Amino acid sequence: MSQVSTATVEDLTGVDAPDRFWNRERRLGAGVTIIGLVAAFIFGPLAESKTARFTLSTDATGAALSINGQLGTILFGLIAVVLGVVMLTGRAKRWQTLLLCLGIAAFVLSFLCWQVAGKFMPLVDTLSGSVEYALPLVLGALAGVLGERSGVVNVAIEGQFLMGAFGAALVGTLATSVWAGLISAMIGGLIIAAMLAVLAIKFLVDQVVVGTVLNLFALGITGFLYERLMQPNALKYNQPPQLPRWEIPGLADIPVLGPVLFHTNVLVWIALILVFVIHFALKGTRWGLRTRAVGEHPTAADTVGVRVRGLRYLNVMVGGLIAGAGGAYFTLVSTGAFNKNMTAGAGFIALAALIFGRWTPFGALGAALFFGFAQKLAYFLSVAGSPVPNQFLNMLPYIATIVAVAGLVGRVRAPAADGVPYVKS
Amino acid sequence: MTTEVEAPPPAKESSPKEDGFLTLFLKNLWSANTVTVTVLSIFLALVVGAVLMVVSDSEVLAKFAYFTSRPSDALQASWDLISGAYADLFKGAFFDPASFSAWFDGTGTWQAAFGPVSETLTYATPLVFTGLAVAIAFRGGLFNIGGQGQAVMGCVFGGVAGFAFHLPPGLHLIVALLFGLIGGALWGFIPGFLKARTGAHEVITSIMLNYTATLFLGWLILQSGVQDPERSDAISKTIATTAELPALPAPLRVHLGIVLAVVATAAVAWLINRSSFGFELRAVGVNPPAAKTAGMSVARTYTLLMVVAGGLAGLGGATQVLGTADKLTAQVAGNIGFDGLLVALLGRNKPWGTLFAAILYGALRAGGNLMQVDIGISLELVTVLQALIVIFIAAPAMVKAIFQLRAARSARLGASMSKGW
Numbered sequence: 001m002s003q004v005s006t007a008t009v010e011d012l013t014g015v016d017a018p019d020r021f022w023n024r025e026r027r028l029g030a031g032v033t034i035i036g037l038v039a040a041f042i043f044g045p046l047a048e049s050k051t052a053r054f055t056l057s058t059d060a061t062g063a064a065l066s067i068n069g070q071l072g073t074i075l076f077g078l079i080a081v082v083l084g085v086v087m088l089t090g091r092a093k094r095w096q097t098l099l100l101c102l103g104i105a106a107f108v109l110s111f112l113c114w115q116v117a118g119k120f121m122p123l124v125d126t127l128s129g130s131v132e133y134a135l136p137l138v139l140g141a142l143a144g145v146l147g148e149r150s151g152v153v154n155v156a157i158e159g160q161f162l163m164g165a166f167g168a169a170l171v172g173t174l175a176t177s178v179w180a181g182l183i184s185a186m187i188g189g190l191i192i193a194a195m196l197a198v199l200a201i202k203f204l205v206d207q208v209v210v211g212t213v214l215n216l217f218a219l220g221i222t223g224f225l226y227e228r229l230m231q232p233n234a235l236k237y238n239q240p241p242q243l244p245r246w247e248i249p250g251l252a253d254i255p256v257l258g259p260v261l262f263h264t265n266v267l268v269w270i271a272l273i274l275v276f277v278i279h280f281a282l283k284g285t286r287w288g289l290r291t292r293a294v295g296e297h298p299t300a301a302d303t304v305g306v307r308v309r310g311l312r313y314l315n316v317m318v319g320g321l322i323a324g325a326g327g328a329y330f331t332l333v334s335t336g337a338f339n340k341n342m343t344a345g346a347g348f349i350a351l352a353a354l355i356f357g358r359w360t361p362f363g364a365l366g367a368a369l370f371f372g373f374a375q376k377l378a379y380f381l382s383v384a385g386s387p388v389p390n391q392f393l394n395m396l397p398y399i400a401t402i403v404a405v406a407g408l409v410g411r412v413r414a415p416a417a418d419g420v421p422y423v424k425s
Numbered sequence: 426m427t428t429e430v431e432a433p434p435p436a437k438e439s440s441p442k443e444d445g446f447l448t449l450f451l452k453n454l455w456s457a458n459t460v461t462v463t464v465l466s467i468f469l470a471l472v473v474g475a476v477l478m479v480v481s482d483s484e485v486l487a488k489f490a491y492f493t494s495r496p497s498d499a500l501q502a503s504w505d506l507i508s509g510a511y512a513d514l515f516k517g518a519f520f521d522p523a524s525f526s527a528w529f530d531g532t533g534t535w536q537a538a539f540g541p542v543s544e545t546l547t548y549a550t551p552l553v554f555t556g557l558a559v560a561i562a563f564r565g566g567l568f569n570i571g572g573q574g575q576a577v578m579g580c581v582f583g584g585v586a587g588f589a590f591h592l593p594p595g596l597h598l599i600v601a602l603l604f605g606l607i608g609g610a611l612w613g614f615i616p617g618f619l620k621a622r623t624g625a626h627e628v629i630t631s632i633m634l635n636y637t638a639t640l641f642l643g644w645l646i647l648q649s650g651v652q653d654p655e656r657s658d659a660i661s662k663t664i665a666t667t668a669e670l671p672a673l674p675a676p677l678r679v680h681l682g683i684v685l686a687v688v689a690t691a692a693v694a695w696l697i698n699r700s701s702f703g704f705e706l707r708a709v710g711v712n713p714p715a716a717k718t719a720g721m722s723v724a725r726t727y728t729l730l731m732v733v734a735g736g737l738a739g740l741g742g743a744t745q746v747l748g749t750a751d752k753l754t755a756q757v758a759g760n761i762g763f764d765g766l767l768v769a770l771l772g773r774n775k776p777w778g779t780l781f782a783a784i785l786y787g788a789l790r791a792g793g794n795l796m797q798v799d800i801g802i803s804l805e806l807v808t809v810l811q812a813l814i815v816i817f818i819a820a821p822a823m824v825k826a827i828f829q830l831r832a833a834r835s836a837r838l839g840a841s842m843s844k845g846w
Binding site: 155195199203204205206208209210212213214216217219220221223224225226227228229340344345348351352355389390391392394395398399401402405406 | 477481482568570619622623625626628629630632633634635636637640641643644763766767770803805806807808809810811812813815816819820822823
């Protein structure tokens with residue numbers, strides 16, 4: 001029997017008839033209309049009537065898109081209202097997803113105009129920050145894609161991040177080599193993945209439970225070794241070198257996107273290449289077909305001779321390597337030293353990105369960028385001196401996750417055998 | 426329709442009569458029953474913990490460098506390290522023979538002798554509540570990983586009620602505890618409602634609510650009216666004495682909360698096994714479509730279940746503030762929510778099992794404190810031990826394989842629930 005992640009309870013019970021008046025599209029339309037009204041008539045009067053400048057660089061200089069803050073707030077709010085009303089009429093079913101994305105984008109722009117009025121927002125900085133925050137999320141979500149498409153739920157992404165971050169800091173410092181650090185980060189992720197695989201596939205332990213407990217295990221063991229080794233002697237154990245930022249000549253000169261994508265650390269490229277590779281491998285290779293078969297209907301796959309458990313082991317382990325590399329971000333790119341519980345829930349946000357992205361690599365990439373943007377925005381606004389308290393801004397990515405998982409995902413279906421151990425009968 | 430479920434008839438004891446009691450006992454001792462697996466899991470966790478201690482100690486490792494020439498040095502140093510640490514763990518958790526003999530000699534006090542037990546029960550109290558919050562949700566098929574956030578909200582509501590209101594003693598305590606319950610219930614309602622309405626998985630939503638609650642607490646304790654006016658750091662006013670849980674005389678810290686915890690355990694046991702809601706939640710937990718067919722509202726059960734679970738975790742947070750902490754700080758709830766998760770799994774999601782598991786974890790924590798102070802082994806080792814115990818418990822087949830246990834006749838040792846998203 002399968003349980004579906006984001007199917008509603010009505011789904012189980014058949015209450016939700018498809019031709020009700022308040023169907024999904026109208027409910028979403030009503031939501032977009034309401035946030036548009038809030039933007040136009042609450043944010044609008046609050047906004048200062050000063051110029052909001054969005055510069056195309058990393059600072060206040062250079063070319064900029066500018067608009068009067070109050071005008072922009074009200075204008076984009078009204079655009080959201082219009083889009084919401086179009087959805088409410090129920091005439092534009094085909095464009096539903098596009099309208100929804102545009103509506104949310106208009107709301108975000110309205111909010112930005114309010115906050116940036118009288119100040120400036122550097123777009124390149126914002127974008128590259130978003131990509132950087134999204135980086136571990138993409139890698140973590142890809143690890144989840146590999147595991148879950150073959151039927152193993154991976155809640156231990158957080159633990160794989162932590163082990164990866166710790167391994168990168170420890171070995172990177174001891175070997176004074178950033179590449180040794182990166183490789184040991186992947187091995188750190190692999191250790192947790194191997195424990196998950198053995199417990200879930202061989203010993204048939206509930207996968208959500210074992211994932212959660214492995215997270216706590218990783219938290220404890222990295223914390224213990226941190227206090228025993230790194231805290232007393234940070235110089236010897238906890239000063240990893242940083243991943244270099246490479247520049248591709250020519251491509252890096254493209255405005256806005258150039259510096260974001262082509263003057264950055266190698267992990268960003270690895271992540272983007274992996275998104276493409278996994279997407280096409282899942283679609284078009286023998287491995288991909290078998291993975292999908294094992295995730296949807298393991299019995300049938302077994303009947304035609306696919307080794308169900310072997311394939312699941314392989315996918316979870318490869319996922320562990322990828323998630324471990326994601327963990328390296330925290331020590332080799334972001335902060336430069338390991339700290340207790342430094343991932344602060346990023347693994348769970350990666351899990352949400354996986355679900356939000358409907359278990360596909362490109363969906364996961366989009367969702368991760370969305371969460372990365374929310375994080376960067378929170379950081380930018382707190383530095384820019386927003387009237388909203390810092391703690392509430394930091395809630396943004398978490399609340400965005402709840403809204404995304406609860407409201408926007410809609411009817412998505414997990415792989416049918418996701419989380420169900422396979423017992424050969 | 427009957428609302429009570431009879432327990433299945435006990436498995437027929439068909440053991441041959443000729444086996445004496447002792448033979449039977451020894452046979453069962455090495456079969457994979459619940460008790461044996463639990464004890465062996467704890468043993469395995471302690472072994473792994475010992476290995477960790479040795480490999481992270483540079484002095485002992487240095488002795489291993491010349492292991493082949495003089496193995497006794499390395500073994501002696503490892504043994505001293507491990508035995509010292511685990512002896513401290515025991516002394517800090519249960520009793521220290523030295524302080525008992527001092528009490529009998531008249532050179533020590535009875536408070537010092539019972540100090541370790543008091544500490545164990547103090548740490549166990551909130552874990553009982555958060556453990557029950559996870560266990561009851563499990564029985565209804567929900568994985569309430571949000572105990573941490575619910576406990577934090579319990580701390581916030583209970584704590585604010587504790588210093589903002591001015592009520593007579595007794596009444597004030599009850600009101601503050603109720604506020605804690607409401608705070609947690611509110612934080613449990615959100616994932617329950619979202620699960621019921623939109624199908625959003627409770628694991629994701631409740632984890633996000635954990636972080637939200639912690640950030641909210643961090644904001645709240647800096648606000649005027651909440652922050653201690655004489656302090657500049659993030660700390661709230663002190664709870665009024667009328668709202669404090671009565672405790673044993675000072676150095677001992679154990680308070681009325683442990684009694685409330687036992688009462689709550691009994692109440693949850695009754696709720697799960699004897700009430701009509703308990704019947705519904707167990708039915709929904711086993712098979713939601715079947716429960717729906719039988720006329721139960723799955724959505725309503727999910728929502729109500731998370732409200733109850735949240736309320737329990739909130740009470741745990743309130744006992745933490747009103748009994749132990751006295752003030753709100755950013756770390757007031759510690760890690761009680763996540764520890765509650767492990768406690769529930771160790772207690773196999775049964776109310777009384779959860780109570781005993783909480784006491785065991787409280788003991789590990791209390792002993793870990795002494796271990797840290799005495800010989801400087803980080804308290805994080807206790808986290809590792811706690812997680813390892815549950816990993817081994819959750820995989821009885823692994824423990825069985827390691828120790829070559831024989832299969833038990835009737836013990837049901839499957840993982841708690843094995844289904845996907």
